[in-house]
Amino acid sequence: MSAANWRGAMNVQTPRPVAPGNPRAGAAHEPRARRFTNPIRPRHVVVLAFLLGYPWFATPFFTFQIAAQALALGLIALSLTFLGGSGGMISLAQMTVAGIAGYMVAIFGSAAADNPSLGWPWWLAVLLGIAIAVVAATFIGWLSVRTEGIYTIMITLAIGVAFYYLALQNYAVFNGFQGKQQVFPPTLAGIYWRDPTPFYYLALACALAGYLFVVHLLRTPFGIALQGIRDNPRRMHALGFNVTAHRVAAYAVAGVIAAVGGVLFTWYNGLVTPGSVGTGWLINILVIAVLGGMRHPVGAFLGAIVFVLLQNFAIDVIDRERFNLVIGVVFLSIVLFSRDGLLGWWAALSARMLTHTGGTPWRAASGRSYVR
Amino acid sequence: MESRKRTFVRALVAAVVLTAAGGAALAQAPPVKIGLLATLEGPFAAGGQDGIRGAELAVRQRNGVVAGRKIEIIKASSDAKPDVAVNATRKLVEQDKVDIMVGPLSGSEGIAVKEYSKTQPNITFINGSSGAQATTLVNPSPNFFRFNTDGGQWMMGLGKAALDKGYKRVMVIAEDYAFPYSQVQGFMAEYCRLGGKVPVKAWVPLGGKDYSSVIARVPKDVDALVVVLGGADAVNFLNQYEQAGGDKPLIGGSITVSQDILNYRGKRRESLVGTIAGAPIADAYDTPEWKAFVADYKKNFPDGYPSPSLFALVYYFNMKATLDGLEAVKGDLSDGQKKYREALTKLVLKTPVGDVRLDQNRQAIGTTFITEVVKDAQGNLYNKVLRKLDNVNQTLGLPPAEFKIGSRDEPNCP
Numbered sequence: 001m002s003a004a005n006w007r008g009a010m011n012v013q014t015p016r017p018v019a020p021g022n023p024r025a026g027a028a029h030e031p032r033a034r035r036f037t038n039p040i041r042p043r044h045v046v047v048l049a050f051l052l053g054y055p056w057f058a059t060p061f062f063t064f065q066i067a068a069q070a071l072a073l074g075l076i077a078l079s080l081t082f083l084g085g086s087g088g089m090i091s092l093a094q095m096t097v098a099g100i101a102g103y104m105v106a107i108f109g110s111a112a113a114d115n116p117s118l119g120w121p122w123w124l125a126v127l128l129g130i131a132i133a134v135v136a137a138t139f140i141g142w143l144s145v146r147t148e149g150i151y152t153i154m155i156t157l158a159i160g161v162a163f164y165y166l167a168l169q170n171y172a173v174f175n176g177f178q179g180k181q182q183v184f185p186p187t188l189a190g191i192y193w194r195d196p197t198p199f200y201y202l203a204l205a206c207a208l209a210g211y212l213f214v215v216h217l218l219r220t221p222f223g224i225a226l227q228g229i230r231d232n233p234r235r236m237h238a239l240g241f242n243v244t245a246h247r248v249a250a251y252a253v254a255g256v257i258a259a260v261g262g263v264l265f266t267w268y269n270g271l272v273t274p275g276s277v278g279t280g281w282l283i284n285i286l287v288i289a290v291l292g293g294m295r296h297p298v299g300a301f302l303g304a305i306v307f308v309l310l311q312n313f314a315i316d317v318i319d320r321e322r323f324n325l326v327i328g329v330v331f332l333s334i335v336l337f338s339r340d341g342l343l344g345w346w347a348a349l350s351a352r353m354l355t356h357t358g359g360t361p362w363r364a365a366s367g368r369s370y371v372r
Numbered sequence: 373m374e375s376r377k378r379t380f381v382r383a384l385v386a387a388v389v390l391t392a393a394g395g396a397a398l399a400q401a402p403p404v405k406i407g408l409l410a411t412l413e414g415p416f417a418a419g420g421q422d423g424i425r426g427a428e429l430a431v432r433q434r435n436g437v438v439a440g441r442k443i444e445i446i447k448a449s450s451d452a453k454p455d456v457a458v459n460a461t462r463k464l465v466e467q468d469k470v471d472i473m474v475g476p477l478s479g480s481e482g483i484a485v486k487e488y489s490k491t492q493p494n495i496t497f498i499n500g501s502s503g504a505q506a507t508t509l510v511n512p513s514p515n516f517f518r519f520n521t522d523g524g525q526w527m528m529g530l531g532k533a534a535l536d537k538g539y540k541r542v543m544v545i546a547e548d549y550a551f552p553y554s555q556v557q558g559f560m561a562e563y564c565r566l567g568g569k570v571p572v573k574a575w576v577p578l579g580g581k582d583y584s585s586v587i588a589r590v591p592k593d594v595d596a597l598v599v600v601l602g603g604a605d606a607v608n609f610l611n612q613y614e615q616a617g618g619d620k621p622l623i624g625g626s627i628t629v630s631q632d633i634l635n636y637r638g639k640r641r642e643s644l645v646g647t648i649a650g651a652p653i654a655d656a657y658d659t660p661e662w663k664a665f666v667a668d669y670k671k672n673f674p675d676g677y678p679s680p681s682l683f684a685l686v687y688y689f690n691m692k693a694t695l696d697g698l699e700a701v702k703g704d705l706s707d708g709q710k711k712y713r714e715a716l717t718k719l720v721l722k723t724p725v726g727d728v729r730l731d732q733n734r735q736a737i738g739t740t741f742i743t744e745v746v747k748d749a750q751g752n753l754y755n756k757v758l759r760k761l762d763n764v765n766q767t768l769g770l771p772p773a774e775f776k777i778g779s780r781d782e783p784n785c786p
Binding site: 059061062065114168171178181269270271274275311324 | 413448458467480575577
């Protein structure tokens with residue numbers, strides 16, 4: 001399968017219907033100044049207010065187990081949405097990068113008494129964890145960027161599985177099957193950061209920062225070049241861009257996002273074990289990204305919310321012993337009936353509602369963040 | 373612009389309505405809500421299902437009513453991973469608002485749920501069938517109760533039985549988490565003290581599928597293998613050991629020769645005959661109470677096993693204790709369940725295999741059986757009782773100061 005075919009199959013290059021009077025390359029024709037500003041719309045304000053006020057009306061359960069978990073997972077999935085949606089590289093090793101960060105925080109910081117850990121201050125452990133994870137992500141990128149499409153998936157899957165077995169079989173550093181237990185965030189300024197509300201705000205701050213960073217990055221020359229490389233690497237090469245370097249840099253950037261998400265997810269679970277970086281989770285991250293849709297960074301978080309809600313509540317819908325069926329059916333129907341996950345549904349829905357009023361379809365308008 | 377906003381507002385209203393509807397459905401109801409957590413996925417899926425049968429049996433024996441209050445069971449599933457178990461428990465406690473929590477099934481899960489129980493001081497947590505020593509021995513939680521003996525207690529007396537069989541050197545093959553550590557500790561503490569040798573211990577991941585590297589490490593000069601694997605792992609190991617031509621006799625962990633394993637369809641099954649094991653259950657225990665229990669199980673669950681598995685019995689213990697305690701306080705769970713916990717602490721639980729009491733850590737003191745697998749006339753395998761030990765406590769009869777909790781390296785006698 002050629003790279004172009006593969007991208008077609010992954011729906012990252014879906015041709016979009018364009019509303020009359022809104023040329024396809026509209027964004028590119030806009031004045032430069034307009035493209036680089038981030039217009040704040042009422043919906044942004046409403047969403048932000050909702051997110052900030054959420055713990056005040058949600059139960060601690062919904063704050064911690066649903067929202068905070070979804071934000072942490074969304075951040076990891078965001079790294080894949082960035083790589084896949086704007087770089088055209090589907091890496092299955094994003095959870096591995098996140099897991100490396102989690103493991104490093106446990107190894108350098110503190111874990112349960114019988115786990116080997118160095119007991120350094122938490123901030124040093126977190127910085128080192130993220131740094132080492134980014135080095136690992138860069139290495140993974142360096143190994144895999146020369147491949148395309150399904151070969152990228154295979155090589156990143158191989159790296160992910162290799163790390164899983166390393167963690168599983170190494171006792172001195174990774175503590176084998178048991179992994180690292182009791183890895184908790186610190187108590188700072190009198191606040192224990194694993195309590196539902198503080199942890200939610202911590203996760204929200206990281207998620208917002210990651211989201212805005214990606215949205216901004218896609219409008220910088222680097223982001224635009226990356227999208228150009230996704231669409232036609234040979235032409236970009238002919239124009240003088242260093243395709244390989246751009247792609248490796250994209251892996252490194254995605255590594256930072258995944259590492260922060262990984263630290264949060266480790267703190268959320270209070271542990272990191274080989275199971276956290278096993279094939280199940282490698283694929284879950286892809287599922288989250290595809291569920292949400294890869295056309296816009298917000299898709300990662302939408303996918304994570306649906307994923308977490310399903311994991312928690314599917315068991316209430318159906319016979320307790322068959323609840324995995326619900327999860328599978330919902331995933332399948334989203335992927336089958338929408339070309340681009342939840343974002344695709346949203347676009348179709350708003351397009352249908354707006355054609356009656358003659359407005360501009362959201363999809364075309366929001367495509368501005370991507371230069372096609 | 374205007375219409376785009378309208379679309380968004382519509383979606384937002386829908387989301388709020390859905391959330392509100394979800395919240396309203398969770399209003400407090402008069403019946404006693406009991407959360408029931410077992411592994412319905414992963415390597416212990418079959419055991420988890422039977423555990424649920426055992427818990428349901430305890431509820432059915434009371435026709436679902438205790439002291440005039442209806443018992444409502446809300447089930448949840450995990451896959452033997454501690455983080456999944458805590459997520460499922462958190463949902464039952466914080467979202468479904470259960471009054472009492474029963475579970476989980478597996479050792480590491482038990483430790484994690486016990487830690488979580490400290491953050492919910494107004495809910496009473498009662499174990500399911502998890503049997504790690506650390507759950508109640510290290511930093512016990514004031515609202516976590518365990519009415520079953522632990523993995524170490526289940527193996528008491530097996531070291532002596534192994535030496536009696538003439539096994540002087542054995543290799544240990546066990547899963548690498550808290551429950552098998554406890555089981556191996558329970559076996560080796562006695563076995564090493566009486567002069568047995570354990571030259572090799574192989575720790576394998578839970579849910580592992582390939583045992584060839586372990587089988588290759590079995591030394592020629594050992595007399596038997598101590599196999600502490602559960603569920604699908606035990607079946608996989610036994611099949612692969614058979615295919616590799618292994619012929620060492622086996623010493624079983626408590627869940628290695630439980631009913632869910634004994635009745636799998638495999639060739640190696642026959643060679644399980646003669647396997648000795650320690651467990652809180654013995655299929656062929658010959659008392660009227662036990663026979664009545666088995667008959668009741670069979671009547672209620674025609675799709676169950678020929679005889680209840682360890683998980684069914686142990687979940688039955690804990691659910692029965694939950695309900696007996698409720699009966700003792702006439703269904704009164706007020707004042708942060710203070711009276712209820714006092715009643716549980718004092719409870720002497722009548723079980724089909726003898727009485728169970730709690731120690732100061734809210735850990736059971738109870739009966740252990742040393743069993744041997746035999747085949748009955750119909751070809752079913754079952755566990756015959758070799759020896760019965762009563763009042764086994766958590767430190768296996770040692771003073772607490774001398775007792776060392778099991779781990780990968782403890783005990784050690786190569």
